[in-house]
Structure formats: C-alpha cells, structure tokens
Amino acid sequence: MTKLAPSILSADFSQLAREIDDVEKAGADYIHVDVMDGHFVPNITIGPLIAESIKPHTQLPLDVHLMIENPDQYIPAFVDAGASIITVHQETTPHLHRTIQLIKHHEVKAGVVINPATPAEMIRDILHDVDLVLIMTVNPGFGGQSFIPRTIEKLEQIARWRNAYGLSFEIEVDGGINTETAKSCTEAGADVLVAGSAIFKHDDRRKAMEAIRRSAQV
Ligand SMILES: O=C(CO)[C@H](O)[C@H](O)COP(=O)(O)O
Numbered sequence: 124m125t126k127l128a129p130s131i132l133s134a135d136f137s138q139l140a141r142e143i144d145d146v147e148k149a150g151a152d153y154i155h156v157d158v159m160d161g162h163f164v165p166n167i168t169i170g171p172l173i174a175e176s177i178k179p180h181t182q183l184p185l186d187v188h189l190m191i192e193n194p195d196q197y198i199p200a201f202v203d204a205g206a207s208i209i210t211v212h213q214e215t216t217p218h219l220h221r222t223i224q225l226i227k228h229h230e231v232k233a234g235v236v237i238n239p240a241t242p243a244e245m246i247r248d249i250l251h252d253v254d255l256v257l258i259m260t261v262n263p264g265f266g267g268q269s270f271i272p273r274t275i276e277k278l279e280q281i282a283r284w285r286n287a288y289g290l291s292f293e294i295e296v297d298g299g300i301n302t303e304t305a306k307s308c309t310e311a312g313a314d315v316l317v318a319g320s321a322i323f324k325h326d327d328r329r330k331a332m333e334a335i336r337r338s339a340q341v
C-alpha cells in the first residue's frame with residue numbers, strides 16, 4: 124500500500140495541532156516537515172522549535188526534509204525535537220557519507236534527497252547506507268508548484284538500482300503530487316507520496332487523501 128506523507132507547509136500554521144490531527148485521523152502515514160533556511164532555498168519555514176512543539180500532538184513519524192546549508196550543524200537539534208526520519212539534500216553537504224552516518228549515530232532513520240537537475244548517479248554510492256531516498260519532483264522551496272515529468276526517469280533508475288543491489292530503502296517523491304501525477308510515480312517505484320496543497324487546500328482531507336491513494340494504485 125502506498126504511504127502518504129502530508130506536508131504541513133500547506134497547512135494553516137495558526138491551527139497546526141488541529142491540522143495534523145485531521146490528517147492523522149484520515150490515515151496519513153508520516154507528517155512531512157519542510158525545513159527551509161533562506162539560503163539553500165529562497166524561503167524560510169520551520170525550525171526545530173516548531174518540530175518539537177508538534178511532536179506531542181501526533182503518533183505519526185515526523186519525516187523531516189532539510190532544505191538547509193550545513194545540515195550537520197542542525198541534525199542534533201532535529202533529533203532532540205523528535206524527528207523519526209531526517210533527509211538531507213546531496214547538494215548541501217560535501218561529505219554525504221559523514222552526514223548520513225551522523226543521522227544514523229543518533230538512531231534516527233536517514234534519508235537522502237536530490238533536486239530535479241541532480242543526476243541519480245550522485246547518490247548511487249550512498250544508496251547502501253540510507254533508509255529513504257527522496258526524489259524532488261519540483262524545485263525545492265515552495266508548495267503548490269507543478270510536477271516536473273522528467274524526474275520520473277530518475278525514479279525508475281533508483282528503483283532499478285534498489286532491485287539490483289538487493290536494498291530495501293523507501294522511495295519517496297515530493298512536489299506537485301496530486302490525483303493527476305501520483306500514478307506515474309507509483310508505477311515508477313515510489314512507496315511514499317508527499318503531498319501538501321493537494322491535501323491541505325481541501326476542506327475534506329480524508330476525501331483528498333483517499334482520492335490520491337485511489338489514483339496512485341498500480
Ligand atoms: O519540499 C517541499 C517544497 O520544497 C514540499 O514538501 C512540497 O512542495 C509539497 O508541496 P506540494 O505538494 O504543494 O507541491
């Protein structure tokens with residue numbers, strides 16, 4: 124069954140606990156937390172303080188997507204805040220293996236993510252060390268953008284390598300996922316769909332999530 128990770132970037136921040144409760148009751152699998160620093164991406168969003176404040180309001184794993192320069196400096200703070208999965212951009216760290224080991228040292232699941240313009244080859248070696256691979260299907264920085272179809276080829280490549288190397292990491296996609304785009308991702312091998320606007324911009328989150336799940340069935 125395809126997992127759904129609602130991105131709270133598109134939620135009502137004045138009602139965050141209620142928004143999270145809403146998607147948890149509607150069957151979400153992870154809560155996707157988008158952390159942006161205004162340097163790696165042109166937007167500033169959530170820090171460890173907010174992650175920590177939402178943690179007591181959900182039983183679901185916090186799936187923390189770090190879009191920040193110098194991620195090593197902030198990993199311990201997100202561990203302390205209650206992250207279950209921490210995913211770092213390959214583009215933000217010169218020593219990717221060291222960064223992944225740092226996350227694992229804290230006994231948190233480690234993920235790696237690449238931008239639409241970054242070739243799959245850049246993370247081929249680290250596939251053996253991660254619990255999750257996130258393929259960006261938009262350029263990171265904002266919710267509500269349009270899905271970039273060429274990213275599907277990369278998704279297929281990562282799924283082929285997972286098979287060939289006998290690995291078991293999850294494959295997640297993020298950006299522009301909705302009832303139109305979900306199926307091409309699951310067909311290509313995605314296990315986890317992140318969706319922000321396609322869930323939180325609907326009044327009935329359960330219906331919105333069911334519609335995405337239905338459309339994603341392969
Ligand atoms: O990482 C992200 C943006 O950088 C968000 O997770 C993503 O954009 C989700 O929003 P939407 O589903 O509206 O595209």
Ligand SMILES: [Co+2]
Pocket residue numbers: 130155156157188297317
């Ligand atoms: Co994200």
